[in-house]
Amino acid sequence: MVQKYQSPVRVYKHPFELVMAAYERRFPTCHLIPMFVASDVISEEKSDDDSTHRIERRCKLDIDAPRLLKRIAGVDYVYFVQKNTLNRRERTLHIESHNETFSNRVIIHEQCCYSVHPENEGWTCFEQSASLDIKSFFGFESTVEKIAMKQYANSIKKGKEIIEYYLHELEDEGTTHVPRWSPRPASPVKPGGVSPVGGPGEALPATPDDKLDADYINRYLGDLTPLQESCLIRLRSWLQETHKGKIPKDQHILRFLRARDFNLDKARETLCQSLTWRKQHQVDYLLDTWTSPQVLLDYYTGGWHHHDRDGRPLYILRLGQMDTKGLVRALGEESLLRHVLSINEEGLRRCEENTKVFGRPIRPFILCNLIRVSAPKVNFLKFVSPFIDENTRKKFLIYAGNDYQGPGGLLDYIDREIIPDFLGGECMCEVPEGGLVPKSLYRTPEELENDDIRLWTETIYQSASVFKGAPHEVRATYIIDASSVITWDFDVCKGDVIFNIYHSKRAPAPPKKDPLGAHGITSPGGNNVQLIDKSWQLGQDYSMVESPLTCKEGESVQGSHVTRWPGFYILQWKFHSMPACAATNLPRVDDVLATLQVSSHKCKVMYYTEVLGSEDFRYTAPFYTPVIHTGYHEISTVALR
Incomplete structure (x- = not known):
């Protein structure tokens, strides 16, 4: 498996020419890098006008590895080849390096750019x-x-310190400015010489605005290791490529990486599932659209109350005084869920505001302090442990008895002057007292069911299953105006699919739902529909109007098609099988298992489509701005019996 690393952008607040002077002091050896034993120049070339300088070095490294491993490998040192291309005209330095030792067993490739x-x-x-x-x-x-990864992480962390060290050394010597290169008449390039234009090292372009800056990471996201920074940047880049620019905020991405111990594949999977769910249920619009019913304002025993010592918004939830059953009977589960989600969204918003106020990252996470717990603490942990992972479990602080203001109690987290009055403090807290919800507010099961259905179906997105041999198809309304615009917005929730658009003058057959008896598969909820009759001939009864688009799991796709002819247009999502392995390459066991796994499961898509008149066309499929859906503390006075 290939391990990859991508750094954030690190900024030196010094001119390029001065940084280059500091960089050159690293050679032929550097006492700040003990493993860097020596370097020899293999070749060196300069353009006639001195604008371009290429140099190739062979570097000798003493890798910190077990003596036994060195004896087995039969080497004491490892050699790398480094190729530098300095373009003074463009003010860039591109560095490419690769290992020479054991290159048939291990392939290490690095690219750097100043x-x-x-x-x-x-x-x-x-x-x-x-x-x-x-x-x-x-x-x-x-x-x-x-x-290798440990050595590399250490060298990354040390890299900026080394440049800063030599910059200070230059300053101490009185060198605070190095003149920029200026053009002068140059003779023609000699055979074998170097032209002024950049060479192969120019694969890394100048820094675009959408890349993460190391100082920004430290200020707004926290102190990350180099490999953690790399995971964040790679996952962020993947989202930019697959979600067409509408990506979550960096804090949100980082939260999922932390929850999965920076396992990139696991974090990507759970993040995509979360984004799809949020999009389907329009969670991002809750703060603008959700209004809490009066019964919640009166009987939901929770509310915001200042912030803790670290600047995290503090939410107090008095579960012991809440009639949860009564709220469900009066409102239904869906309304109660939306209220809780709106609290989470508000918590994130407050975290972002406090980050700006305090000038440091205010990371959202849940901290539960269960106070006045009558049952032994060990019983509570035994009860909840199977449902939460270790990282979350560490955030629970549980106090038994009444000494929750003493050492290790609330005062370690909250200033004395904001401790609520009902917890022995002097601060008046406006969290509702709660109590039993009057039965007169209860609604019938039929009313609650209808309300839940209404709330669940408010989303404009629909879900569908796609099976091998059974695509899912949607018919746009009959097109009369040949210049109408069909728009779509869909997410691939599971598996890989091929997206097609077809046109036909013939009306499609009535929807056939899940005709998969031959495959022994039943589609739950009737969410697989086929419109194109098997007797139809492509090119005769219907035609393809867009090139097929292969979409991978986790991707979010938006687009539009301007119709050319009146008639029926059909959008199709088709199961995409993994290609057979090339005959010249033996498949790995993991690849074979992955193929079997994908081929034995259905694909799932979530989609929205709309037909607009050409004069009214503005892409209206709802873009969303995802945010973190939790960011508060819970302080509960629940009595467990």
């Missing part, structure tokens, strides 16, 4: 990426991978 800050010519940006592919290493592949 460039001028896009918004400040007096600053310099640095960015790097790397990949590690261990094919075989005497049975020690896992050990070598851990050693």
Whole structure:
């Protein structure tokens, strides 16, 4: 498996030329990097006008590895080849390096780029990426991978410190300015020379505005290790590619990475599931659209109350005084759920505001303090432990008895002057007292069911299953105006699909729901519809009007089609099978298992489509701005019996 790393953009608040002078002091050796033993120049070329300088070095490294591993490998040192291309005209330095030692067993490739800050010519940006592919290493592949990633993470962390060290050294010597390169008449490039234009190192362009800055990460997201930064940037880049620019906020992405211990694949899977659910139920619009019924305002025993010592918004929930059963009987489960979600959304908004106020990351997470618990603490933990992971379990602080203001109690987290009066403090808290919901407010089961159905079906999105041999098809309204616009917005929730648009002058057959008796598959809820009759011939009875689009699991796709002819237009999602492995390459066991797994399961899509007149066309499918859906503390006075 190939391990990849991508750094954030690191900014030196010094001109490019001065940073280059500091960078050159790293060679031929650097006492700040003990593992960097020596370097020898293999080749060096300059353009006649001195605007471009290319240099290739062979670097000798003393890797911190177990002596036994070194003896088995038969080497004491590891050699890397580094190719630098300095373009003084464009003010860029591109660095490419790869391992020479064990290159048939291990492939390490790194790219770095120094460039001028896009918004400040007096600053310099640095960015790097790397990949590690261990094919075989005497049975020690896992050990070598851990050693390599540890060494690389250490060198990344040290890199900026080294440049800063040499910048200070130059300043102490009186060098605070290095003149920029200026053009002068140059003779023609000699055979074998270097032209002024950049070379192969220019794969890394100047820093675009949408990349993450290391200082921004530290200020707004917290202190991350280099590998954690890499996971954040790679997941963010994947979302930018697959979600067409409408990506979650960085804090939201980071929350899912933390919840999965920075396992990129697991975090991506759960994040996509969350985004799809939020989109389907329009959670992002709750703060603007949801109005709490009066019964919640009177009997829901929760409310916002200042913030803790770290700046996190504080939400007090007095569960012990809440008639949860009565609220459900009066409102229904869906209304109660929407109220709780709106609280979560408000918590995130408050976290973002406090981040700006305090000038440091206010990370949202749930902290539950269960106070006055009459049952033993161990029984509560035994009850809840199976339902929560270890990271979340560590956030629970449980107090028994009445000494919740003493050492290790509330005062460790909350200032004394804001402790609510009902917890022994002096601060008046406006959280409702709660009590029993009057039975006169109860609604009949039929009324509650109808309300829940209404709320669940308010979403404009629909879900559908796609099976092998049974695509899901949707007919746009009959097109009279040849210049109408069909728009779509869909998410691939599971599996990979192929999206097609067809046109026919013939009316499609009435919907056939889930005709999969031959496959032994039944589609729940009738959410698989087929319109194109099997007797129809492509090119004769109907035609394809857009090139097929292959969409992978987790992708979000938006688009539109301007109709050319009147008639019937059909949108189709078709099961996409994984391609057979090339005959020249033996498939890995993991690939075979993945193929079997995908081929034995259905695909799922969530979609919205609309037909607009050409004169009214503005892309109206609802874009969403995802946000984190939790960000508060819970303080409960629940009595467990």
